[in-house]
């Protein structure tokens with residue numbers, strides 16, 4: 001026992017719950033590799049400026065929620081609050097060929113009030129594709145997110161889309177929005193009454209009833225797009241139709257970060273409570289490279305919070321195809337050397353195998369085998385040692401049946417290929433061998449004990 005606890009707002013993931021996270025990452029990896037995205041590993045902390053200039057110093061993420069610190073060399077650093085700014089910083093630093101298509105899995109840090117489903121350290125998977133503003137890439141990114149979530153078994157998904165304009169058309173729109181909000185500021189929610197002018201777009205995102213009422217009549221960006229933005233967005237919508245990906249247009253989808261331009265999107269799980277139901281979201285950040293001091297380079301990406309995705313899977317009763325525990329658990333009653341030898345043999349053959357330590361009693365070792373969720377316990381005691389045999393105790397009834405069907409064929413071929421062993425088998429069984437494979441096969445099929453070599457070969461082949 002220790003008086004230390006994990007820091008407020010964080011969570012320890014222990015086995016087997018952690019396996020669900022690992023499964024999500026594994027499935028994400030194989031999904032994005034189909035589209036030729038490669039892994040990027042970037043530092044968990046960056047120069048503070050990467051986020052202040054990249055994410056924007058009026059974003060709440062930067063003003064209120066960032067973990068900032070000064071290191072021993074006096075550098076101002078911050079733990080990454082999100083993934084995109086770091087990836088863009090790495091892109092600008094290394095200048096890889098474009099389109100640069102990268103995926104990541106990393107923790108993100110936000111100093112938020114701890115509450116259910118929100119962590120100060122949470123885990124994200126994400127994609128970034130940098131170097132082109134082709135709307136075909138928007139389709140690629142959105143469809144990967146949507147298809148991945150669908151492939152997990154989530155059915156209750158809703159994709160929302162908006163176009164936020166670009167440096168060409170957004171400034172004029174923001175002026176319209178600004179003067180509309182200025183006229184109506186006294187009707188806004190408490191927070192926005194004071195802060196609306198810092199980031200007028202955020203008012204469109206506000207869920208408070210006061211702001212909801214005001215934003216209904218506010219000017220909408222998609223009515224004020226320049227021809228280029230309009231064409232870009234319409235091309236994307238047509239492509240989504242062709243790909244049969246259903247979407248809803250959402251005038252209020254502005255997302256929290258300042259770097260988003262043109263396409264923004266969010267996938268919500270309707271199985272979750274509406275205030276926290278986004279299971280993935282992202283958009284274009286065609287201005288981010290400039291903000292970080294690089295050449296103008298368009299890009300688009302998304303991130304998905306694994307804790308949130310897991311919650312949605314739980315709500316929808318999604319069962320992951322996970323196989324817990326080792327295949328074999330060796331129970332050694334003669335001192336542990338045999339356990340060491342056998343576990344090594346199986347592991348080297350690619351069969352997951354575990355054992356107990358400390359020379360425990362049979363009962364205690366069996367309990368451990370059960371807890372480990374092994375399918376098969378292999379018992380070596382004094383009698384087995386003398387007979388050079390192993391006792392098989394199936395802990396999984398399903399597997400026992402499959403094994404006995406498997407054993408019939410296995411023994412047939414084993415007897416033919418290993419006729420040298422026949423004398424050993426005769427002496428082991430204590431009966432004279434009839435000369436026909438059939439009798440021999442039947443004899444072992446009903447027995448729980450097999451000669452050691454035969455058992456090892458059979459088990460290896462069965463679990464292969």
Ligand SMILES: [Zn+2]
Pocket residue numbers: 188189190191192203206207208211
């Ligand atoms: Zn508000």
Ligand SMILES: [Zn+2]
Pocket residue numbers: 165166167168169170225226227228229230
């Ligand atoms: Zn535009």
